[in-house]
Amino acid sequence: MKIKHFLVAIVLAGFPSFVSAQLLPYQNHELSAEERAEDLCKRLTLEEKSLLMMNGSPAIERLGIPSFDWWSEALHGVGRNGLATVFPSCIGMAASFDDDLIEEVFTAVSDEARAKNTLARREGKNGKYKGLSFWTPNINVFRDPRWGRGQETYGEDPYMNGRMGLRVVKGLQGDGTGKYYKLHACAKHYAVHSGPEKTRHSFDIERLPARELWETYLPAFRMLVKNGKVQQVMCAYQRFEGSPCCGSDRLLNSILRYDWGFDGLVVSDCGAIGDFYREGRHEVSKDAKAASALGVLSGTDVECGGVYKNLPGAVKRGDVKESDIDVCVKRLLKGRFELGDFDPDSIVPWTSIPMSVVGSVKHRELARKMAREQMVLLKNNGILPLSPDAANIMVMGPNAADSTMMWGIYYGQPAHTVTALEGLNARTGRKLPYARACAVTRMTDQESVFGNFHCSKGKGMEASYWNNTGMSGQPDVEVVYTSAISLDNGGNTAFAPGVNLTNFTTRIKGTYTADRDEMLRMVYNNDDGLRIIINGDTVHNRWKTDPLNFRDREFAVEKGKKYYIEVDYMQLEDDATLNFDILRSRDVTPADAVAKAKDAEVVIFIGGISPVYEREEAKVNEPGFDNGDRTSIELPEPQREILKALHSAGKKIVFVNCSGSAVALTPENDVCDAILQAWYPGEQGGHAIADVIFGDYNPSGKLPVTFYKNDSQLPAFDDYLMEGRTYRYMREAPLYQFGYGLSYTRFDISRPVYSNDKIKVRVKNTGKVAGTEVVQVYMRRPADADGPNKTLRGYARVTLAPGESRDVVIDFPKHLFENWDEKEQEMRVVPGEYELMVGSSSADRDLKKIKVKI
Structure with missing residues (x-):
């Protein structure tokens, strides 16, 4: 072994720092992440910097920089990366009102994520969905039940989204006391985002009262940035006050960076930078170079997409300076150093988590x-x-x-x-x-009979993918589908890890064995090219650019007979969709x-x-x-x-x-x-x-x-004003109130007492079985006529045996009285009289009230 290589090896193994002098500064793990990022940034070419700023960053071998993908999912378990424990949806977890359990869940999730990443890196298979950067939690306020992604959030209350989001971040990132973060969490989608999905690439929230911005749409993000030290924030698709969120100087610089002091990464939602210039979308930039420049100047450090490859051209044209790009690059490099991405497993403790935790x-x-x-x-x-x-x-x-x-x-x-x-x-x-x-x-x-398919790899249909439109060469990816095929690239989601989002082909094949004589229904929908071949006969063939179509075909089978079925799909432009199943129905x-x-x-x-x-x-x-x-x-x-x-x-x-x-x-x-x-x-x-x-x-x-x-x-779906929405601003009675839920026993909650920044109540189980009650605390300022009916400011779970009583104490520091001051145009604690309400739901009938002066 050459002496230089020997010295590098023993330093990486953790030998004393005198040897580290042989290394370049960015290779020295004893320096701070900031120092290492500063040094490495100076050694990069402009083209290399632009590559590092895209979610799928390739390796830069001349500097020993490994490949890295910022895009992984862990909404309620490690997503899109094979075997993993699947926990309930986020909106369901929110219904538990159990912060401790949520943190425990996401600690388990991060254990599985770290174990899977360590194995992937050691096998040289790291890539999308296999990384250390996880784009969760979604802390948007679920303002309208029609929004299909509301299930990703922690409900309709800003405080609750923030409080639960803090525990998600802690479970994913670790407690912050060690040298390395366990993972990166990401607060999304910043800001003022909750549907509709159909218009999110062009919609502009033009006029929003300052009160609603600061009291409803921003509090959860502020909590995660200032109190949770979340390492990433994802900017949203839509425009806010005329500017795309990923190109909004007000949101990303004035509020996030300057007011809140955020020093982590801003990542774009997938394809959001492309929306800046693409026809029919925001169209605020003249071309890809201008769009990439706007993203950088607004503070978006990492792009999910491919537009940032135009940054060298944008610099050459004068749209942006390389020094502006350096600001983003240093932040993303600092993040990678803090994850231990450049350092050996022997000094990154998280890499010792074994694969046995996955699905344990x-x-x-x-x-x-x-x-x-x-x-x-x-x-x-x-x-x-x-x-x-x-x-x-x-x-x-x-x-x-x-x-x-x-x-x-x-x-x-x-x-x-x-x-x-x-x-x-x-x-x-x-x-x-x-x-x-x-x-x-x-x-x-109806029932799916997809289970009657077998292929060379066992049960199901086998799929080969090519990252080209000619099915040429060896397949790039091979997978097996054991249940009905339901694929699309919504949210820029690949059909399978390693498959392009666009301009790809797949051949899916298997043998169907009929277990009775019957008429089945073959149902399929797709965009662009599709061929279906049964026993050598082509029964469907539209091999061209094509809009999304929904089709249904009767399919007669005889008991015991085998049917070789091949489904060929070609994706050419924009959206990709392929669904295929065989059904018995009547x-x-x-x-x-x-x-x-x-x-x-x-x-x-x-x-x-x-x-x-x-x-x-x-x-x-x-x-x-x-x-x-x-x-x-x-x-x-x-x-x-x-x-x-x-x-x-x-x-x-x-x-x-x-x-x-x-x-x-x-x-x-x-x-x-x-x-x-x-x-x-x-x-x-x-x-x-x-x-x-x-x-x-x-x-x-x-x-x-x-x-x-x-x-x-319900008010109009695309109206972001809160009047008439959620328990905070709804003026008529709903069917079931926020905070409502029954038990097999009954509880009595006493009148609250407020003293020394704490609320105390006595809770008694008056029923015949043990049970758990969720004590909820709401606040309002009676003099604030335009304010919410009430707003959640605390909760605690208490488990009691039949007949048992217990005092429940909930912290209520002065800052929880904060609300919008119209006169000063800011969030603050306005001196005066407040009403505190404590009970088992947000319904007035379930609350006991006291008045306090602040």
């Missing part, structure tokens, strides 16, 4: 615990809990046996998913009668459901909506949905009609609603004996549903969003 028994138990706590009991006329030994129970509903529904959106791949049907069967110890009854949005009974009526339930006394109906339709830029043709948002918050009509028919037939109904947002359940409140809000409950959700229904767990969840009575209670 401990994490599965944690997923079940969270799924239990996030269940919200909305109605119970005494029917619950059911006895697991009770006869004549039947399970129905389109979501009862749907495993992928449980995962929500932005998910990983669990080792096993416990569906509601599986969980109910496991708890009763028998196979309960089951009928799907209808589809989520249509009066059809039209049904509510009377059919009643007939199937003729022997049942109690029907557990697992319904609601689905993340297939409710998600980022979903491209499906279903009534009630548009581009991932909802056009109506009512329960889909087929389910509503079946529930009504079952009730009329004298059946007792336990309705389990699965959704990522509020559903208007006014008719269901009349016909169902019990309603349980299950959200999208994750891989252990089926067990959790059974735990609550059969009384093994006493529900304690509370609504983090208002459940409106019907569509008529």
Whole structure:
């Protein structure tokens, strides 16, 4: 070994600092991250700097810089990176009102993420979704239930989003006491963003009162930046006051950098810089060079996309200075040094986390615990809990046996998913009668028979991907699909890791073995080129640029016969969509459901909506949905009609609603004996549903969003004014209030006492079973006539045995009285009289009030 290489090796192994003099400053891990970033930036060419500023940064071998991808997902578990524990959706976790458990969940998530990254780097397979930078949490205020991405948030209250977001950040990044961050978390989408999805690339929020900006849309971001030291902030797609958020000097420089002192990274939402100049989008820049310059000058350090490759040309043209680019590059290099990206595993303690944590028994138990706590009991006329030994129970509903529904959106791949049907069967110890009854949005009974496919790699269909449009050369990526194919590049999501977002092809093939004589339905939708070949016969061929199409083809099969099916897809422009499945289906009526339930006394109906339709830029043709948002918050009509028919037939109904947002359940409140809000409950959700229904767990969840009575209670979706929205500004009674949720026991909460920056109440369990209550604290300033009805300022969980009483003390420091001062045009604690309200929900009837002077 040459002496130079030997010296480098022993320094990297942690030998004393005298040897480090042989290294260049940026290679010396004993220097600060800032010093190393300053040194390395000086050694980079302009072209290299621009490459480092894109999310998929290639290796720069001459300087020993490894490849790095800033884009990984961990919304509620490590996403899009193979095996991982899938926890409940974020909106569900918010319903737990359990900050400690949320931190525990994201500590588990970061353990899995670090272990997977360490293995990927050692195998030379690091890349998109496999990195150390995770673009979560989403702390946008869920202002309108029609927004399909609201399920990614922690509800409609600014304080709650901030408080829970802080614990997500801590769980992901670590406590900040060590030399290296465990991961980078990212607060998104900054700012004033919550739909509609359809217009987000061109929409301008032109006029927003200062009060609403500072009191509703910014507080959570401010909390994570100033109190949580979040290392990344993602700017949003839309325009705010005429400027795209990723090109807004006011948002990114004046407020974020200067007012709040943020010194971390700003990353763009995917494709957001391209929106600056592309036709039909914001069109505020004349071309890609101008767009890249605007992004840099506004403070966007890392671009998710490819526009920043134009930065050298922008410098040459005079649109931006290289010194401006250096500011961004130093920040991103500092971030990588603080993650230990340049340093050996031996000195980065997080790299010792073993792969055995991924999908471990401990994490599965944690997923079940969270799924239990996030269940919200909305109605119970005494029917619950059911006895697991009770006869004549039947399970129905389109979501009862749907495993992928449980995962929500932005998910990983669990080792096993416990569906509601599986969980109910496991708890009763028998196979309960089951009928799907209808589809989520249509009066059809159908099932996928995709499970009858086999390929050379086993069960399912095998797919080969080429990052070209000619299927030429060796495939770049190969995967196997074991369930219905549902793919799109919404949110700039690749069909599979390593596949281009555009200009790619795939061949998906498998052999279908018929298990009966029947007429099946082949359903598929796509944009651009598609060929379908069955036993050598081409039954569909549109191999060209093509708009999104939805198609349906009958497909006759004979028992025992094999059918070789090949699906070829070519993506050429803009959006990419490919869905393919083979279904058994038939039209049904509510009377059919009643007939199937003729022997049942109690029907557990697992319904609601689905993340297939409710998600980022979903491209499906279903009534009630548009581009991932909802056009109506009512329960889909087929389910509503079946529930009504079952009730009329004298059946007792336990309705389990699965959704990522509020559903208007006014008719269901009349016909169902019990309603349980299950959200999208994750891989252990089926067990959790059974735990609550059969009384093994006493529900304690509370609504983090208002459940409106019907569509008529909603203001216009694209109106960002808060009047009439959420519990804070709604003037009429909703169906179920924010903070509402029933238990199998009852609690009494005393009148509060406020003293020494603390609120104290006494809580008593007046029922016959142990249970947990969530004590909630709200505040308002009576003199503030234009302010919110009330606003959440604290909460605490308390678990009590029957008859037990306990004092609950909640910190309430002076800064929590902060609100908007119209006269001074700022957020501050205005001296005067305040009203504190403490109780079990935001409803006035559930609150006890005191007045205090500040």
